[in-house]
Amino acid sequence: MSDGESLDTQVRRSTITDVARLADVSIKTVSRVVRQEPNVSEETRKAVRAAIEQLNYRPTISARSTTGSRSFMLGLVFDNPNPSYTFDLLIGAQQAVKEQGYQLVFEPLERNGKGLGAAITQLVVQGNLDGVIVPPPLCDDPSVLGALSKLGRPFARIAPSRELTLGFGVSMDDGAAAAAMTRHLIELGHRRIGFIKGRAGTATTENRLRGYREALAAAGIPFDEALVQQGDFQMRSGLVCADALLALADMPTAIFASNDDMAAGALIAVQRRGLHVPGDVSVAGFDDAATAAAMWPPLTTIRQPVAEMAATAARKVIEYQRDPEATLDSVQLDYELVVRESTGAAPQRR
Amino acid sequence: MSDGESLDTQVRRSTITDVARLADVSIKTVSRVVRQEPNVSEETRKAVRAAIEQLNYRPTISARSTTGSRSFMLGLVFDNPNPSYTFDLLIGAQQAVKEQGYQLVFEPLERNGKGLGAAITQLVVQGNLDGVIVPPPLCDDPSVLGALSKLGRPFARIAPSRELTLGFGVSMDDGAAAAAMTRHLIELGHRRIGFIKGRAGTATTENRLRGYREALAAAGIPFDEALVQQGDFQMRSGLVCADALLALADMPTAIFASNDDMAAGALIAVQRRGLHVPGDVSVAGFDDAATAAAMWPPLTTIRQPVAEMAATAARKVIEYQRDPEATLDSVQLDYELVVRESTGAAPQRR
DNA sequence: CCTTAAATAGACAACATTGTCAATCGCGCA
DNA sequence: TGCGCGATTGACAATGTTGTCTATTTAAGG
Numbered sequence: 138m139s140d141g142e143s144l145d146t147q148v149r150r151s152t153i154t155d156v157a158r159l160a161d162v163s164i165k166t167v168s169r170v171v172r173q174e175p176n177v178s179e180e181t182r183k184a185v186r187a188a189i190e191q192l193n194y195r196p197t198i199s200a201r202s203t204t205g206s207r208s209f210m211l212g213l214v215f216d217n218p219n220p221s222y223t224f225d226l227l228i229g230a231q232q233a234v235k236e237q238g239y240q241l242v243f244e245p246l247e248r249n250g251k252g253l254g255a256a257i258t259q260l261v262v263q264g265n266l267d268g269v270i271v272p273p274p275l276c277d278d279p280s281v282l283g284a285l286s287k288l289g290r291p292f293a294r295i296a297p298s299r300e301l302t303l304g305f306g307v308s309m310d311d312g313a314a315a316a317a318m319t320r321h322l323i324e325l326g327h328r329r330i331g332f333i334k335g336r337a338g339t340a341t342t343e344n345r346l347r348g349y350r351e352a353l354a355a356a357g358i359p360f361d362e363a364l365v366q367q368g369d370f371q372m373r374s375g376l377v378c379a380d381a382l383l384a385l386a387d388m389p390t391a392i393f394a395s396n397d398d399m400a401a402g403a404l405i406a407v408q409r410r411g412l413h414v415p416g417d418v419s420v421a422g423f424d425d426a427a428t429a430a431a432m433w434p435p436l437t438t439i440r441q442p443v444a445e446m447a448a449t450a451a452r453k454v455i456e457y458q459r460d461p462e463a464t465l466d467s468v469q470l471d472y473e474l475v476v477r478e479s480t481g482a483a484p485q486r487r
Numbered sequence: 488m489s490d491g492e493s494l495d496t497q498v499r500r501s502t503i504t505d506v507a508r509l510a511d512v513s514i515k516t517v518s519r520v521v522r523q524e525p526n527v528s529e530e531t532r533k534a535v536r537a538a539i540e541q542l543n544y545r546p547t548i549s550a551r552s553t554t555g556s557r558s559f560m561l562g563l564v565f566d567n568p569n570p571s572y573t574f575d576l577l578i579g580a581q582q583a584v585k586e587q588g589y590q591l592v593f594e595p596l597e598r599n600g601k602g603l604g605a606a607i608t609q610l611v612v613q614g615n616l617d618g619v620i621v622p623p624p625l626c627d628d629p630s631v632l633g634a635l636s637k638l639g640r641p642f643a644r645i646a647p648s649r650e651l652t653l654g655f656g657v658s659m660d661d662g663a664a665a666a667a668m669t670r671h672l673i674e675l676g677h678r679r680i681g682f683i684k685g686r687a688g689t690a691t692t693e694n695r696l697r698g699y700r701e702a703l704a705a706a707g708i709p710f711d712e713a714l715v716q717q718g719d720f721q722m723r724s725g726l727v728c729a730d731a732l733l734a735l736a737d738m739p740t741a742i743f744a745s746n747d748d749m750a751a752g753a754l755i756a757v758q759r760r761g762l763h764v765p766g767d768v769s770v771a772g773f774d775d776a777a778t779a780a781a782m783w784p785p786l787t788t789i790r791q792p793v794a795e796m797a798a799t800a801a802r803k804v805i806e807y808q809r810d811p812e813a814t815l816d817s818v819q820l821d822y823e824l825v826v827r828e829s830t831g832a833a834p835q836r837r
Numbered sequence: 838c839c840t841t842a843a844a845t846a847g848a849c850a851a852c853a854t855t856g857t858c859a860a861t862c863g864c865g866c867a
Numbered sequence: 868t869g870c871g872c873g874a875t876t877g878a879c880a881a882t883g884t885t886g887t888c889t890a891t892t893t894a895a896g897g
Contacts, residue, residue, distance in 0.1 A: 149612075150612050150613065150615060152852090152853060152854090153853065153854065154853080162876075162877085163876065163877045163878080164853085164854080164855095164877090165854095165855080165856090165876075165877060165878080165879095166875090166876060166877075168854070168855060168856095169875095169876090172855085175874095176873095176874060176875055176876085177875070177876085178874085178875065178876090181875080181876085195613050196853085196854070197552075197615065197852095197853055197854075198549070199548070199549035199550075199551075199552035199553055199558065199615075199852095199853080199854090200549070200552075200553055200852070200853030200854040200855090200882095201549075201853080201854055201855075202547075202549035202854090202882090202883095203549055203550055203553060203852085203853075203854065203855090203881085203882040203883060203884085204853090204854055204855040204856070204881065204882050205854085205855055205856070205882080207855095208549065220570060220571040220574040220575070220777050221570040221571060221574070221777075223574060224570040224571070224573060224574040224577075225570070227574075227577065227593075228595060231593065231594070231595070235594075240592060241592075242590060242591075243577075243581065244581070244585075245578060245581070259543075262499075262500050263500065263545045264548075265500060265547065265549075371781070372781040372782075372783070373781075373783075376783060398781060401781070402783070405755075405758070405783045408755070408758065408759060409758060411761070427569075427570050427571070428778055431721070431722045431723075431748060431751075432722075433722070433723075433726060433752070433755050502882095502883060502884090503883065503884065504883080512846075512847085513846065513847045513848080514847090514883085514884080514885095515846075515847060515848080515849095515885080515886090516845085516846060516847075518884070518885060518886095519845095519846090522885080525844090526843095526844060526845055526846085527844095527845070527846085528844085528845065528846095531845080531846085546883085546884070547882095547883055547884070549882095549883080549884090550852095550882075550883035550884040550885090551883080551884055551885075552852085552853095552884090553851085553852040553853060553854085553882090553883075553884065553885090554851065554852050554883090554884055554885040554886070555851095555852085555884085555885055555886070557885095
């Protein structure tokens, strides 16, 4: 009839009181150990930790939030048409948040909905969130930034492109990554490399183009305006732009699209003309979207550490919230060049 | 110097006490109104509601969870390789949960990790979750089902394919949807319709094939074994299977793939042969993945109401949790035939 | 008018945790 | 010995909400 063992621990949740009783200390002392506060003797600390271990105790977030100012909850708002990008953000943030004993709440917002700032204020105040993570394009929206600044809680911005001093920025060096991809193509022997730009007017678009130009310059290849087409990040624009490039008398042997969706369009355009990838034309993308590996042929691209950026953002917000003295310099994470089968040596004769 | 107005309400969160004071009732009465409990006069109810409105009051989830057995939190666990599917689930569940004043926590799990059941038990017990939503493939995993049954909390399964009496099921009629797509092709004049099956051994695969066969039979078209290929839901298999179909002496004029990824492969296979879609061959998919509309040409497919299924699951779990007497019959939601440009009239002469 | 029951409303405890403040202990020093 | 001080520990209040129980009001029936 002894049921206090395995079954019970499975079904009932142990509380700080249970731990205190087992370790024969007060609940406050347990709290001190859990929160890693000072003024607990090493001996007591050990005993408490053993009890925690034995009972598999984890503090209850809701109870924690009732007292004090912290709520142990972080918010992630987004309005990004790309589900796999946003999903990666969620995964990354969730993992980091869990490590720290926090919880994540997320909320889709409409960028063009009015009252965007008010919506964020509402979310943060009602949810009593300790901090917020804001990916693009919301992280560059003036009303969002205004609301966040007023709230006086830490917030992190993923890949911000303006007002870089506001909040804590986590980004990737778009320019360097684009340059690396361009170098990769040059090393394969390509000299005429077409470039498909992203949506006009975004910092991302500018940075990637700059990287492309810098790598060309470094290799002593003259920049040719005719090889640059204006896309808009959608697949269709990739198809149209690639068609234009392939129609040139002096056709490029490689096409570098500013994102994977447009690269997918380029792949179709090339193959519709009966040309082979990468035998006749190499194609490269940017993002390493979930679809990149599934394309035909699998796409060479730049992996953005999306999940890692979100995780870093979450950790930094928590860190700041623990110790507001901490310096929160913005951070740049590394990209990764993912070489698959859509790029290869330039054709021998042209 | 009067600061009690707009600014203050923005930055401070109003509590049940504020509302009670303003409406000149006890906090318990406010609680009754909010929880829609009986025994409050219509007059009082109105006054309280007005106060709630004025102060923009929303109950604090953490405070709620401390008392009583409810935690007002639902869990969503998943292990699905398809980010956009999972993302849709998250969006749908989050929206439903928010409507009901609940919160959603999600957790990626490794299907083949050992201790899957233990992991779920841990998650639910530690998080004190009121219920769980389990999409495929986890919803058919025996250890997951075992753990959930033991926990004694309501759980909903998205598109389950076995043990249908366990938990609350939310699904879509795969067979009817596949039949509808097949009818669509028949109405366009197609008589030889190739079919690419999904991964062997899954209920989904069987159901979709059955729908295809039934629609053929209903139209008096004989079933031809040669027109059915075995795929595995991956794009590459779609490409290979379509190649096989197109190599037939009596080539099909339409190809129906059991999901969009394989349809993408089929699109490539057709166009690589210099054939036009849909002029020479129509191609249809299943799922309405995010990529479907971005393919070339945009893919005719079946829209699965993924977000809606998750929302229904969430609502049902909450409903049950509010009133355990409620009957929770499983539910089937409607699919939608999305006709885009990859299907068209069968070629006149073959 | 009195009794009884139902409807309505409030007082107070309970929840799991943290913050504040007080109590105790050990130790060095006069 | 007595005193002061820092380190350690605990008692208790507070957090925002719901459950339980009790008190008051209203309505109905004699």
